[in-house]
Amino acid sequence: MRDDNREHLTAETLETYFGANVVVNLRLADEPECHLRIDPTVQRLQLWTPAAGPEPDVTAMDRVSVTTEQVDRGTWFVLEVDAEGSHYEAYSLIAAVVDDLTASRLLHVAMARSVESFKELLANRQRLSxxxxxxxxxxxxxxxxxxxxxxxxxxxxxxxxxxxxxxxxxxxxxxxxxxxxxxxxxxxxxxxxxxxxxxxxxxxxxxxxxxxxxxxxxxxxxxxxxxxxxxxxxxxxxxxxxxxxxxxxxxxxxxxxxxxxxxxxxxxxxxxxxxxxxxxxxxxxxxxxxxxxxxxxxxxxxxxxxxxxxxxxxxxxxxxxxxxx
Incomplete structure (x- = not known):
């Protein structure tokens, strides 16, 4: 069931996290579980969510990767986005994917839907902060x-x-x-x-x-x-x-x-x-x-x-x- 009341981070809040220069973990959604990992040291964002459906094929996308990780709580998909020079755009991509996941879409479907909306980011184009x-x-x-x-x-x-x-x-x-x-x-x-x-x-x-x-x-x-x-x-x-x-x-x-x-x-x-x-x-x-x-x-x-x-x-x-x- 989709959580329509889920709040997104503002650009200012996101920059505060990146400026702190420490790894931050945030829970974005409960069903399915979605966790955001912000790592300013390598300028990366990661979305962790329980694996469901096929692993998305993102080999043609710059700045994005998907891996499957085995942890104590089961099998998880990890969507990683290179956020250097595009912090909020990278976060917006993840937020859009989470919106689709909470609307009962699988990760590979959510990624396919996001390609067009975030083609500038995925094409490795960067803008100033x-x-x-x-x-x-x-x-x-x-x-x-x-x-x-x-x-x-x-x-x-x-x-x-x-x-x-x-x-x-x-x-x-x-x-x-x-x-x-x-x-x-x-x-x-x-x-x-x-x-x-x-x-x-x-x-x-x-x-x-x-x-x-x-x-x-x-x-x-x-x-x-x-x-x-x-x-x-x-x-x-x-x-x-x-x-x-x-x-x-x-x-x-x-x-x-x-x-x-x-x-x-x-x-x-x-x-x-x-x-x-x-x-x-x-x-x-x-x-x-x-x-x-x-x-x-x-x-x-x-x-x-x-x-x-x-x-x-x-x-x-x-x-x-x-x-x-």
């Missing part, structure tokens, strides 16, 4: 604004984020680190101890962008839309622009995989990163942590919602003062 997707959207929105004000050459040359370990934009007299979030608060993930460490003699501004899911809104936009829109504005720097996109994992052939659409939740804001800004930098670590050389990887989240936005100089001021989608 949602965090990287919205991050790239944010950088492209600022780049688009800079093209309007500075011209394409200066704007594209200033966009160094894809090739830099530090700041996303290096303008004539100021640096900018762009952070984009789907949260109702301005909570941003800082990936290294250098991202919010100003370069010597260079003012640094954190540009905060809030997006929200567009639903059925006609004015929503996706990553493919923004890439296409900016590309039409770039004539002399096409190679540099294309190279930046490739370096962050964008591929034109995968444009149709980016179906999510977003809206600006609020007007972008900028915050001056000075000595009073809550940044965890290498200099601060060196100053307070014993044996700081042993601290090799730093990642944290900062909530700037309660801070008063500033007024950045030059072209950044136009983006945070009058940006709209």
């Amino acid at each position: 949602e965090e990287k997707t919205i991050g790239l959207i944010g950088e492209l929105l600022l780049l688009e604004s800079l093209i309007d004000q500075l011209g394409e050459t200066s704007a594209v040359l200033a966009w160094v984020g894809p090739d830099s370990e530090e700041h996303d934009f290096v303008l004539a007299d100021v640096d900018a680190e762009v952070k984009t979030t789907l949260s109702e608060r301005r909570i941003h993930r800082i990936g290294t101890e250098t991202q919010l460490q100003p370069s010597l003699g260079r003012p640094l501004w954190l540009v905060s962008i809030q997006l929200t899911r567009a639903g059925d809104a006609v004015d929503g936009f996706g990553l493919s839309d923004v890439v296409g829109r900016v590309r039409t504005r770039v004539q002399a720097q096409t190679d540099a622009f294309a190279g930046h996109l490739r370096s962050v994992g964008w591929r034109d052939s995968d444009a149709d995989l980016y179906r999510e659409r977003y809206l600006l939740r609020s007007r972008p804001a900028a915050y001056f990163v000075d000595d009073a800004f809550p940044a965890l930098t290498r200099r601060r670590i060196d100053g307070v942590v014993p044996q700081p050389e042993l601290v090799t990887t730093v990642s944290y989240r900062v909530d700037v919602s309660s801070l008063v936005p500033g007024s950045p100089p030059g072209a950044l001021a136009q983006f945070v003062g009058g940006s709209s989608e």
